[in-house]
Amino acid sequence: MGYALVLVRSASLNLEAFARTTGTHPDLVRRLVALGVLDADRDAAGELWFARSQVAVMGRVQRLRAGFGLNYAAVGLVTDLLDRIAVLEAALREARRPGR
Amino acid sequence: MPGGPRADRRDFYEVLGVPRTATQDEIQQAYRKLARQHHPDVNKDPGAEDRFKEISEAYDVLSDPQTRRRYDAFGPDFRQVPEDVDPEAYQRSRASAGAGRARGAGGVGGFGTDLGGDLGGINIEDLLGGIFAGRGFGPIPGADQEAELELTVEEAFQGGQRSVTLEGPDGRHTLDVRIPAGVTNGQRIRLAGQGGRGSEGAPNGDLYFVVRIAPHPRYRVEGRDLYVDLPLAPWEAALGTSVAVETPRGEMKVKVPPGTSTGKRLRLRHHGLPHPRGSAGHLYAEVKIVVPAKLTDEERRLFEELATVSTFDPRRR
Numbered sequence: 001m002g003y004a005l006v007l008v009r010s011a012s013l014n015l016e017a018f019a020r021t022t023g024t025h026p027d028l029v030r031r032l033v034a035l036g037v038l039d040a041d042r043d044a045a046g047e048l049w050f051a052r053s054q055v056a057v058m059g060r061v062q063r064l065r066a067g068f069g070l071n072y073a074a075v076g077l078v079t080d081l082l083d084r085i086a087v088l089e090a091a092l093r094e095a096r097r098p099g100r
Numbered sequence: 101m102p103g104g105p106r107a108d109r110r111d112f113y114e115v116l117g118v119p120r121t122a123t124q125d126e127i128q129q130a131y132r133k134l135a136r137q138h139h140p141d142v143n144k145d146p147g148a149e150d151r152f153k154e155i156s157e158a159y160d161v162l163s164d165p166q167t168r169r170r171y172d173a174f175g176p177d178f179r180q181v182p183e184d185v186d187p188e189a190y191q192r193s194r195a196s197a198g199a200g201r202a203r204g205a206g207g208v209g210g211f212g213t214d215l216g217g218d219l220g221g222i223n224i225e226d227l228l229g230g231i232f233a234g235r236g237f238g239p240i241p242g243a244d245q246e247a248e249l250e251l252t253v254e255e256a257f258q259g260g261q262r263s264v265t266l267e268g269p270d271g272r273h274t275l276d277v278r279i280p281a282g283v284t285n286g287q288r289i290r291l292a293g294q295g296g297r298g299s300e301g302a303p304n305g306d307l308y309f310v311v312r313i314a315p316h317p318r319y320r321v322e323g324r325d326l327y328v329d330l331p332l333a334p335w336e337a338a339l340g341t342s343v344a345v346e347t348p349r350g351e352m353k354v355k356v357p358p359g360t361s362t363g364k365r366l367r368l369r370h371h372g373l374p375h376p377r378g379s380a381g382h383l384y385a386e387v388k389i390v391v392p393a394k395l396t397d398e399e400r401r402l403f404e405e406l407a408t409v410s411t412f413d414p415r416r417r
């Protein structure tokens with residue numbers, strides 16, 4: 001099997017499609033948007049639209065909640081910290097590059 | 101292979117790193133520590149998911165005093181043993197039935213295959229789910245994973261296929277990764293759907309390979325630019341010459357202008373690493389003047405003559 005670089009599908013999902021894809025309830029999704037844990041765009045009609053990348057974010061939220069028994073506000077904090085660590089690790093890798 | 105034989109299953113106490121005499125508090129403490137360390141969202145290593153699953157399984161069993169007692173009495177097959185069986189009778193019957201079968205592999209391997217059907221199709225995967233399933237969370241997309249991929253300068257230059265073996269959720273598996281020509285240090289190669297497994301039909305996460313270009317005996321890499329040493333004899337540097345320089349594409353002739361000193365960089369435009377969507381990096385040949393360690397009589401005579409004749413002072417300001 002060979003795998004190539006793949007373009008991320010860019011099509012957005014509306015609230016129902018997002019909830020269906022992630023197996024969650026739309027009310028929970030709305031709550032997570034309100035908490036700033038999920039990012040969503042609101043169109044002129046007020047409907048929420050989610051980038052495909054938010055499916056993975058939702059997965060992480062659910063896993064962190066299941067794995068550590070965190071409430072959703074705490075999950076928000078943990079995901080922010082994990083993202084900051086990822087950025088720092090990338091910077092560290094860059095700085096450690098041989099030939100620098 | 102869900103429900104398949106897992107002959108390599110470790111002892112649950114060993115998994116949590118606690119003695120068999122551990123208190124419930126000690127078990128919980130060990131689990132919490134290990135879970136924080138190996139949770140697939142905290143630890144991007146492709147092996148972490150497997151480890152976390154193992155830890156969770158062990159904790160699920162040992163955290164409940166009743167299942168822990170049964171695990172202690174009947175071992176890894178305890179779920180197959182009916183509630184009212186006497187532990188000692190069980191051990192005796194096992195000892196005789198298992199005479200022709202290796203313990204270890206046979207004990208766990210029998211799960212889901214020869215025993216599963218007789219016991220109402222009990223399956224460890226149904227009981228424990230994926231890592232997170234069966235805890236009332238519904239389908240959960242898998243976590244993204246990250247692994248380092250060390251490439252030689254030549255591999256980064258040419259691109260191509262590369263076989264990579266990883267410890268994944270189903271044990272070891274080998275992936276063929278297509279490396280685009282001109283990848284650089286720190287760049288991420290994405291393998292869609294090859295990360296952590298989603299539960300209950302939810303999509304898998306992605307696997308990212310972070311490229312690291314290995315140190316090379318000849319080339320130094322900086323972004324897409326390559327640097328090579330270009331050793332020159334003093335007279336070559338003074339008079340100018342044309343020398344062959346190795347590049348990943350093969351040998352190239354480089355013109356050294358007269359009066360070239362150590363440290364001067366001769367640029368070979370676009371002979372560095374290629375850029376998939378732009379112009380390639382450059383290759384820089386860095387001049388390094390080298391003198392013979394031992395001079396012949398004739399060389400010494402000529403250098404002495406040069407020293408007498410020349411007014412050049414490299415330290416004059």
